[in-house]
Amino acid sequence: MREPVPAGGFSTADTSDSMSMDSAGDQASSQANSCDDSVDAALTLASELLALANAEDLHEHPADCFSLVSSMSEAMLSLRTLVERRDDQLSRLTQESESMARAQADAIVHSVEIIDELERTKQSLCDARAAAEEAAQDTQRLADTIFEQTNDAVLLFEQQTCVACNEHTVSLLSCDRDSIIGGWPEAFRLATFEDGTSANEHLRECFHGVDGEKANDIEVQMRSSSGVSFWSEVTFSSFSMKGGGHVLAVVRDITARKQFEAELRRHRDFLNNIISAVPDQLSVRSADHRLVLANDAFCEAHAIRRADAIGRDMKELGLGKYAEQIERVQEQLNAKGVSSAIEDTYIAADGAERIASTKHSLFSDAASGDNFLIATSRDITEDRQREERLRLLASVFNGASEGVAILATDGCICEANPAFMSMTSDTLKRSLVGSHLNEALQIEVEGFDAILDGVSTGTPWSGKASAHIDGKLARSLWISLSPSCDTEATRNQVIALVSDITEMENSQVELHRRAMHDSLTGLPNRVYFREELSRLVEQANESGRGISVCFLDLDDFKNANDSLGHVCGDKLLCLVSKRIQQVMGETAFVARFGGDEFALILQEQYLSKGEQALLLEQLLYTFRAPFQIDENEARVGLSIGVTRCPADSQDVDTLMRNADIAMYAGKNAGKNAVREFTPEMQDCVNLRHRVQTKLRDALSGGEIDLYFQPKITSGSYELAGCEALARWRTDEGKFIPPNEFIPIAEQTGLITALGDLVFELAAEQACRWDSIHAMPDIAVNVSPHQLRHPRFIANLESILERTGARPEWFELEITENAMMDDVELAVQVIDQLVAMGFRVAIDDFGTGYSSLSYLKNFNIHTLKIDLSFTCDVTTDRQSEAIVRSITSLGKGLDLRVVAEGVETLEQAKLLESLGCTTMQGYYIGRPMPESDYLEWVANWDARKDQIL
Numbered sequence: 001m002r003e004p005v006p007a008g009g010f011s012t013a014d015t016s017d018s019m020s021m022d023s024a025g026d027q028a029s030s031q032a033n034s035c036d037d038s039v040d041a042a043l044t045l046a047s048e049l050l051a052l053a054n055a056e057d058l059h060e061h062p063a064d065c066f067s068l069v070s071s072m073s074e075a076m077l078s079l080r081t082l083v084e085r086r087d088d089q090l091s092r093l094t095q096e097s098e099s100m101a102r103a104q105a106d107a108i109v110h111s112v113e114i115i116d117e118l119e120r121t122k123q124s125l126c127d128a129r130a131a132a133e134e135a136a137q138d139t140q141r142l143a144d145t146i147f148e149q150t151n152d153a154v155l156l157f158e159q160q161t162c163v164a165c166n167e168h169t170v171s172l173l174s175c176d177r178d179s180i181i182g183g184w185p186e187a188f189r190l191a192t193f194e195d196g197t198s199a200n201e202h203l204r205e206c207f208h209g210v211d212g213e214k215a216n217d218i219e220v221q222m223r224s225s226s227g228v229s230f231w232s233e234v235t236f237s238s239f240s241m242k243g244g245g246h247v248l249a250v251v252r253d254i255t256a257r258k259q260f261e262a263e264l265r266r267h268r269d270f271l272n273n274i275i276s277a278v279p280d281q282l283s284v285r286s287a288d289h290r291l292v293l294a295n296d297a298f299c300e301a302h303a304i305r306r307a308d309a310i311g312r313d314m315k316e317l318g319l320g321k322y323a324e325q326i327e328r329v330q331e332q333l334n335a336k337g338v339s340s341a342i343e344d345t346y347i348a349a350d351g352a353e354r355i356a357s358t359k360h361s362l363f364s365d366a367a368s369g370d371n372f373l374i375a376t377s378r379d380i381t382e383d384r385q386r387e388e389r390l391r392l393l394a395s396v397f398n399g400a401s402e403g404v405a406i407l408a409t410d411g412c413i414c415e416a417n418p419a420f421m422s423m424t425s426d427t428l429k430r431s432l433v434g435s436h437l438n439e440a441l442q443i444e445v446e447g448f449d450a451i452l453d454g455v456s457t458g459t460p461w462s463g464k465a466s467a468h469i470d471g472k473l474a475r476s477l478w479i480s481l482s483p484s485c486d487t488e489a490t491r492n493q494v495i496a497l498v499s500d501i502t503e504m505e506n507s508q509v510e511l512h513r514r515a516m517h518d519s520l521t522g523l524p525n526r527v528y529f530r531e532e533l534s535r536l537v538e539q540a541n542e543s544g545r546g547i548s549v550c551f552l553d554l555d556d557f558k559n560a561n562d563s564l565g566h567v568c569g570d571k572l573l574c575l576v577s578k579r580i581q582q583v584m585g586e587t588a589f590v591a592r593f594g595g596d597e598f599a600l601i602l603q604e605q606y607l608s609k610g611e612q613a614l615l616l617e618q619l620l621y622t623f624r625a626p627f628q629i630d631e632n633e634a635r636v637g638l639s640i641g642v643t644r645c646p647a648d649s650q651d652v653d654t655l656m657r658n659a660d661i662a663m664y665a666g667k668n669a670g671k672n673a674v675r676e677f678t679p680e681m682q683d684c685v686n687l688r689h690r691v692q693t694k695l696r697d698a699l700s701g702g703e704i705d706l707y708f709q710p711k712i713t714s715g716s717y718e719l720a721g722c723e724a725l726a727r728w729r730t731d732e733g734k735f736i737p738p739n740e741f742i743p744i745a746e747q748t749g750l751i752t753a754l755g756d757l758v759f760e761l762a763a764e765q766a767c768r769w770d771s772i773h774a775m776p777d778i779a780v781n782v783s784p785h786q787l788r789h790p791r792f793i794a795n796l797e798s799i800l801e802r803t804g805a806r807p808e809w810f811e812l813e814i815t816e817n818a819m820m821d822d823v824e825l826a827v828q829v830i831d832q833l834v835a836m837g838f839r840v841a842i843d844d845f846g847t848g849y850s851s852l853s854y855l856k857n858f859n860i861h862t863l864k865i866d867l868s869f870t871c872d873v874t875t876d877r878q879s880e881a882i883v884r885s886i887t888s889l890g891k892g893l894d895l896r897v898v899a900e901g902v903e904t905l906e907q908a909k910l911l912e913s914l915g916c917t918t919m920q921g922y923y924i925g926r927p928m929p930e931s932d933y934l935e936w937v938a939n940w941d942a943r944k945d946q947i948l
Contacts, residue, residue, distance in 0.1 A: 041075050150166065150168065151168065152168060152250050152251060152252045152253075153165070153166065153168045153169035153171075153172045153173070153250070153251035153252075153253075154166045154168070154169065154248065154249070154250055154251075155169055155180070155185065155248075155249040155251070156246060156247075156248055156249075157207070157246065157247040157248075157249060158245075158246050158247075160184060160204075160207065161182065161183055161184070162180055162181050162182065162183065162184070162185060163181060163246075164181065165177060165180050165181060169251065172224065172230075172232075172251065172253060173185070173187045173222075173224050173225060174224035174225040174226040174228065175224070175225040179225075184204075186225075187222045187223065187224065187225075188200060188203050188222075188234075190222070190223055191203060191220040191221065191222050191223075191232075192220065192221050193220060193221065194221065199218070199220040199221075202218060202220075203218060203220065203234060206218050206234070206236050207236050207247060207249070209236075210236045210237055210238040210247055211238060215235055215236060215237035216235070216236045216237075217233060217234065217235040217236070218233075218234050219231065219232070219233050219234075219254065220232060220234060222251075230253055230255045231253070231254050231255045231257075231258040232251050232252060232253055232254060232255075233251075233252045233254045234249060234250070234251050234252075235249070235250045235252070236248070236249050237250075266892060266894065269892040270892055270893075273889075273892060275293075275295045276295050276296040276297075277296075278295055278297065279297055280297060280376055280377060280378045280379075281295070281297045281298040281301055281356070281375075281376065281377035281378070281379075282294070282295040282297065282298060282374075282375070282376050282377075283295075283298045283374075283375050283377075284363075284372050284373070284374050284375075285314065285372065285373045285375070286370065286371075286372060286373075287370070287371050287372070287373075288313075289313055289314045289315070290311055290312060290313055290314070291309050291310055291311065291312060291313075291314060291317065292310070292311075292372060293310070294306055294309060294310070298377070300349060301346070301348055301349065301354075301356075301377075301379075302317070302318075302319060302346075302349070303349035304317060321344065321346075325342050325344065325358060325360070325375075328342065329342065329360055333360060333361075333362055333373075337361060337362045338359070338360070338361040338362070339359060339360040339361070340359070341357045341358065341359050342357070342358050342359075342360075343355060343356070343357050343358075343380070344356055344358065354379055354381045355379070355380050355381045355384055356377040356378065356379055356380065357377065357378050357380045358375055358376065358377040358378075359375070359376050359377075360373060360374065360375050361373075361374045362374075386631050389630070389631050393630070397417050398417050398418060400417055400419055401419055402419055402497055402498065402499050403416070403417065403419045403420030403421075403422075403423050403496075403497070403498035403499070404416065404417045404419070404420055404495070404496070404497055404498070405417075405420045405437065405440075405495075405496040405498065406484070406493055406494070406495060406496070407437055407452075407481075407493065407494040407495075407496050408493065408494075409452060409453075409456045409492050409493070409494065410436075410452070411436050411437050411438065411448065411449070411452050411494075412434055412435065412436055412437075413432055413433055413434065413435055413436070413437060413440060414433065414493065415433065416432055416433075420496075420498055423441060423467070423469065423477070423498060423500065424440045424441060424469065437496060441465070441467045441469070441477065441498065442467050442468050442469050443465040443466065443467045443477065443479075444465070444466075445463065445465050445479070451463075451481065452481070452494060455481045455482065455483055455494050456483060456492045456494060457483075458483050458565075458566060459483075459566075460480070460481065460482040460483070460566060460567065460570070461480070461481045461482075462478065462479065462480035462481065462497075463478075463479060464476055464477065464478055464479070464501065464505075465477050465479055475500055475502050476500070476501045476502045476504075476505045477498055477499065477500055477501065478498070478499040478500075478501040478504075479496060479497070479498050479499075480496070480497040480498075480499075481494050481495070481496055481497075482494070482495050482497075482566075482567045483495070483565075483567065495567075515527075516528035516531075518577075518591075518592040518594070520570055520573055520574060520592070521573055521574050521576075521577035521592050522577070523577050523581075523590055523591050523592040523598070524589070524590070524591040524592075525591060525592065525593070525594075526591065526593045526594065526599075528591060529589070529591035529593070529599050529601070530652060530656070532589055532591075532601060533549065533601060533652050533655065533656070534652050536589075536601060536603065537645055537650060537652055537655070540645055540646065541646065541650060543605075545603065545604050545605045546604045546609075546644055546645060546646060546647065547601060547602065547603050547604065547644070547645050548600075548601070548602040548603075548604075548609075548612055548642055548643070548644050548645075549599070549600075549601060549642070549643050549644075549645065549655045549656065549658075549659045550599065550600035550601075550602065550616070550640055550641065550642050550659060551597070551598075551599050551640070551641045551656075551659040551660050551662070551663040552580070552597070552598040552599065552600065552638055552639070552640050552663070553596060553597055553598075553638070553639050553663050553664075553667065554576065554596035554597075554598075554636045554637070554638065555636060555637035555638060555639055555667070555671040555672060556635070556636055556637060556671075557569070557572070557596040557636050558596075560572060560634040560635070560636055564629065564632050564634060568629045568630070568632060568634070571629045571630075572627055572629055572634050572636070573592070573596065575627045575629070576596075576598070576627070576636065577590070577592060577598070579622060579623070579627075580598060580600075580619065583615070583618055583619045583622055584600060584602075584615060584619065585615075587602075587603065587606035587607065588600050588601070588602055588615075589601040596636075599659070602615075609644075613674070616640055616642070616674045617674065619638065619640075620637075620638055620640070620672060620673070620674065623636065623637055623638050623672075637671055637672040638672060639663055639664075639666040639667040639671050639672065639673060639675075640663060640666060640673070640674040640675070641658075641659045641660060641661065641662030641663025641664070641665065641666055641674075641675055641676075641677065642659065642662055642674060642675070642676045642677065643655050643658035643659045643662060643676070643677040644676075644677075648677050658677040658681075658682075659677065661677060661681050661682060661685055662675045662676060662677040662678075662681060663675070665681050665684070668743075687740075688744055691736065691740060691741055691744050692744050692748050692750075694730070695728075695741055695744065695745060695748075695750055695754075696750065698728055698730070699750065699753050699754060699757055701731070703728055703729055703730055703731060704726055704727070704728055704754070704757055704758070704761070705726075705727050705728075705729060705761070705929070706724045706725065706726065706727070706758065706761050706762060706765060706930070707724075707725045707726075707727050707927035707928055707929055707933075708722040708723070708724060708725070708778075708927065708928060708929075708930065708933040709722055709723045709725060709920060709925060709926065709927040709928070710722050710920070710924060710925040710933065710936060710937070710940075711723065711779070711898065711918050711919065711920040711924075712918065712919055712920075712924055712940075712944075713917065713918055714911070714912040714916055714917055714918065714919060715912060717944045717948050719775065719937060719940060720777070720918050721775065721777030721778060721779065721811070722777070722778055722779070722933065723778070723779040723780075723781075723813075723920065723927075724758060724761070724762040724765070724778050724779065724780050724781075725738070725781075725927045726738060726742070726754065726757075726758050727927075728741055742754075746783065746785065749785070751783045751785045751786070752783070752785050752786050752789050754783075755781075755782060755783050755785075755786040756786075756795050756799070758780060758781070759780050759796065759799055759810075760799045760802075760803065762778050762780050762810065763799050763800065763803040763805035763810075764803050764805075765778070765930065766778055766805050766806075766809045766810070767803055767804055767805050770809070774934070774937070776805075776809040777809060777811070778809060778810055778811070779810070779811040779812075779813050779841065780810055780811070780812055780813065781812075781813045781843065782812050782813060782814045782818075783818070784815065784817070784818035784821060787814060787818050787819075787825070787826065787829055788821075788822065788825065792829065793829065793832050793833070793836075796833075796836070796838075797836070806837065807833075807836045807837035807838045808837045808838075808839070810838055810839070811838070811839040811840070811841050811861070811862060812833060812838050812839070812840050812841070813841045813842075813843040813864060814826070814830075814840065814841070814842065814843060815842075815843045815844045816842050816843070816844055816845050816846070816847060817844070817847070819842065819858065823857070826858070827857050827858060827859075830858055830859050830860065831859050834859045839861040839862065840858075840859065840860045840861055840862070841860065841861065841862035841863070841864050841896075841898070842858070842860055842862070842863055842864060843864045844864070844866040845863045845864055845865055845866060845886060846865060846866050846869055846882055846886055847866045847868065855889075855893075856893075860895065861895060861896060862895060862896040862897070862898055862918075863886055863889070863890045863895050863896070863897050863898070864897075864898045864899075864900060865883055865886055865897065865898065865899045865900065865916070866900070866901075867900050867901025867921075868901075869882050869883050869886075870883070870899050870900060870901040870902060870907060870911070870921070871901050871903065871907075873907055873910055873911065873914075874904070874906050874907055874910055880910070880914070883899070883911065883914055883916070884914050884915075887914050887915035887916055888915065890915075890917075891915060896917045896918060897915065897916050897917050897918070898916070898917070898918040898919070898920060899911045899916040899918070899919050899920070899921075900920045900921060901920075901921050901922075902919045902920060902921030902922075902923050902924060903921050903922050903923050904923055905923065905947065905948070907921075907923070908923060908924075908948065923947070924947075
């Protein structure tokens with residue numbers, strides 16, 4: 001292999017030879033100089049010798065001649081020696097010159113080879129440079145392709161100035177490239193966070209904080225030049241190019257991801273709400289007995305805070321007994337993954353001992369492999385108490401003196417108590433079960449099968465029958481048939497109460513008492529009351545001592561009667577009558593007119609007016625306590641109307657009418673109150689009658705007009721539409737308040753026509769506003785009567801077609817109670833309204849009895865918080881908590897939340913902080929006619945900064 005060739009073209013060996021030749025040359029030159037010196041010396045000596053020989057006195061100097069000859073001889077010998085050395089040196093130089101010539105020839109040949117190899121290397125370098133330039137061009141094209149074709153916006157910065165951007169940047173920001181390049185992008189400057197605060201400084205900090213090893217990213221909300229907002233993830237990374245530092249910014253549109261995350265949060269919140277709404281206790285524990293999840297029922301039952309309890313050991317929470325329960329069912333859990341129910345007692349948060357039935361099940365997380373234990377506990381305290389009461393009732397059943405039998409719907413006996421068995425034939429005592437009631441008692445009741453059918457459907461029956469048992473004398477039996485109130489029974493049954501009334505029928509006094517008394521409660525009836533009142537009025541006229549007539553009507557009795565059944569309703573009336581008698585004492589004449597109406601007569605000879613008033617207030621107070629009916633509990637109130645004789649009238653019918661008017665005045669004033677008759681009450685009755693008469697004419701005579709109350713959005717305080725409210729101005733120019741004519745319209749059935757008229761007026765107004773490019777966003781109230789009307793939807797469609805209005809201009813407000821009256825109908829009607837394009841709001845939300853299980857079925861858009869909560873929100877923590885819950889619920893269900901009745905700035909600010917999206921009330925704007933409303937809208941932007 002050839003050795004490397006130095007830059008000069010000669011090898012190392014050639015260089016060494018050249019140096020050797022130079023040294024030999026120097027030596028030869030030195031020797032030549034020495035030889036020349038010797039020759040010069042010899043010539044000098046020869047000249048001196050010749051001079052001496054020519055001298056005339058040669059013979060006189062022989063020694064000198066000899067000395068010269070000797071010196072010359074030595075010089076010649078020296079010269080000879082030098083010449084020989086020079087010859088040797090010349091011979092060696094000649095050889096070295098020939099060797100050097102040969103080396104130089106080889107070097108020339110070798111240089112040619114090296115030059116050839118250098119040319120080939122140069123060509124290779126040229127080829128490599130061309131390939132590198134082509135690869136660089138390919139890399140540049142690839143970079144340009146990636147830069148332009150990526151789905152993200154890419155911006156290149158130098159010294160905080162954008163110097164380049166791709167086409168997607170222009171598309172995403174909806175602006176031209178020139179407006180981006182040359183500075184800090186406008187979209188970056190206007191970027192905000194989720195709470196609306198500016199993100200510009202944070203973007204600049206991320207920009208300046210990048211280094212070669214780490215990139216910075218941030219999520220912000222940007223707005224394009226076209227006004228479209230979108231969420232973006234901005235990533236800054238640094239790199240060096242052309243000797244300078246540059247920053248690359250990648251803007252990725254993550255709006256879809258943000259929406260997905262929001263949806264995930266909504267589903268998570270919805271699931272958490274459902275878990276918390278479960279009435280049974282639910283808890284999840286890890287394998288090491290640490291609490292992982294607990295619902296509200298669990299936390300409330302054990303008086304713990306969820307935030308403090310999650311992640312802690314059950315024993316630390318004082319719930320070590322749960323670990324003991326697991327040990328008892330460990331074998332079942334290992335075998336089946338679920339255990340049977342365990343009944344155990346625990347001390348509730350209120351200190352009471354409760355009984356819980358707990359089931360356990362195992363759950364394994366497929367993702368992490370972790371095992372969890374799920375425990376569900378149900379409070380069965382009432383169930384066990386109910387069982388105890390049933391045992392007690394069974395003892396009462398067996399020990400009752402009256403005959404009691406449980407019948408099938410065909411009249412056959414299923415069970416009977418000893419008293420009933422004692423009334424039957426001796427031949428049937430052993431085979432009583434399965435025999436017919438008529439056969440067992442040997443009675444004949446006309447239309448008995450039809451009676452049984454009626455009782456089975458909920459209509460109690462009682463009547464008298466004659467029995468000829470075993471040929472003995474006829475006995476009169478009073479038989480009461482009522483449907484079983486056992487809602488868990490698998491079949492309908494009839495309760496038969498049989499009483500031997502032979503002796504009662506033989507008593508004329510008892511017959512008269514039944515004619516003059518209420519059969520259910522035993523109190524005097526209306527006939528007896530009127531006779532007694534007539535007698536006492538005559539006595540008062542003679543003695544001058546006054547009397548008071550009181551009419552009593554039970555509040556909310558219908559709800560109790562409908563929920564508990566008529567049998568329990570009858571029992572409730574009996575308990576009510578007893579409580580009235582206990583409170584009022586023996587001096588009061590107590591009567592029941594029927595239904596839930598009672599009456600009193602109080603005499604001043606026994607009780608003064610002040611004592612009467614105190615006694616009536618005491619009666620109201622005692623009705624705050626519930627009535628216990630078997631295993632049920634019922635609550636009713638009292639509305640009492642009082643009139644006095646002779647102060648108000650001396651006529652019996654007038655007194656009874658006055659007491660009735662006063663009683664209904666108490667009901668209209670809020671119930672649970674005592675009201676004394678005044679002439680103004682009679683005027684109100686007369687006014688109600690006149691209003692009812694005139695309202696029909698007003699609906700067709702153009703006296704009903706609309707006022708509009710504005711609504712604004714929270715935060716931005718922009719106009720969010722208005723609510724249309726009916727106002728009645730008579731042809732004489734007198735305003736009749738809505739709280740006077742709307743209740744009358746509801747009572748008389750005119751509310752449907754009124755509602756249709758209000759919507760038609762609102763539709764016409766919306767069309768006029770639309771024609772002048774005003775925002776036609778109007779909320780219209782829908783009454784329960786309209787919602788139930790079979791032509792409600794058809795009437796709306798007809799009005800829209802007749803006026804040309806569009807359904808999306810309107811939001812229909814339906815009260816919570818109206819929806820809950822008939823949930824199935826409400827869901828059907830609301831779905832139709834939404835399909836037409838209307839928006840639907842639940843009005844007075846929070847005052848009814850709706851639950852999450854019903855709320856999720858309604859296709860609604862808005863929750864409207866009742867003003868009773870709004871007015872107390874700044875002073876009452878419970879109202880604030882309710883408002884907070886409603887706004888949280890609305891947010892979780894993606895509903896708009898409107899707070900009505902906002903009357904102060906403090907209320908507005910607090911409602912805004914609680915998450916209400918829209919506000920309405922006198923502080924923002926009172927209901928006003930169209931012209932004033934349009935003026936309010938025009939001036940709102942200037943006024944809102946002053947009041948908000």
